[in-house]
Amino acid sequence: MAPGAASDPDVDTAGHGAKAPEAAAFDGLGPLIRDLDWDEDQRLADWLAVVDQVKNLPAVFLAAIAWEAWQDIEPLQHQRWLGNLLVAAMLRQRGKVGSHLFCLNAGLRLIARERRKSPTRTIRLLAVLDGFAEAASAGLKELDRLALTKSQVERRLRNRRKNSSLPALIELVLARPGSWSFRTRWRRRSR
Known part of the structure; x- marks a missing residue:
């Protein structure tokens, strides 16, 4: 030493x-x-106080107000993305979505930035609610696309052997579509 x-x-x-x-x-x-004057504990307490004030509202309104408050208060200096996950977790906790975290970002991307960052709180809240609607619409379109894909593949499998494991593979792929779509795109590009 x-x-x-x-x-x-x-x-x-x-x-x-x-x-x-x-x-x-x-x-x-x-x-x-880092901003040394940034008091994350106090800001997080302020955000939790806002959420506590509106906890008796319906789940979607609670989530919209919680998201808007997260953007306004900015509790965590370097983790702004965490607010979207917390809002999705609130929706799941309230029973609005059962098996997944709601992808709020997918809907908010389709809403104009001017509306999401408006100086008027009412416009920001309406933009978030429109983002919820857009995300739900995108989810339904994805479900329709998967159902169509499944029916097309099942048509191709009609005359296969009875002991073929291909139908089970297709069920596996369609059960978790997000994990397979990246791999499929990557294989297409690498050829």
Whole structure:
């Protein structure tokens, strides 16, 4: 061990309690990449207070107000994306969606930025509600596309052997369409 290493806080002499080199480097960059006056705990408490005030509203209104408050308060300095997941989790907790997290981003992408970032709160809330409608519409279109694909593939499988495992494979692929669509696109591009 080098002389003076025992007194260096970045050197782990006892097997615990020392900082990792990445953490030590990050602490030095803190003022460069973080606003030191940003009080995440207080902002998060403010957001939770807003959610608590509207907890008796219907689920969609609660989610719209919670999303708008997250965008307005910005509780977490470097994790703005977490608000969309929390809003989707609220919808799931309230029973609006049962088996998945609602993809709010898919609908919000279709809404003009001027409406989503409007200085008027009413316009922002209406934009979020329109985003919910667009996301639901996109989900229904995806379900229709999958149903059509399934019927087309089943037509092609009519005259196959009875012990073919291809129908089971198709059921597997259609059960989790998102995980297979990327692989299919990647294979097409790589040819």
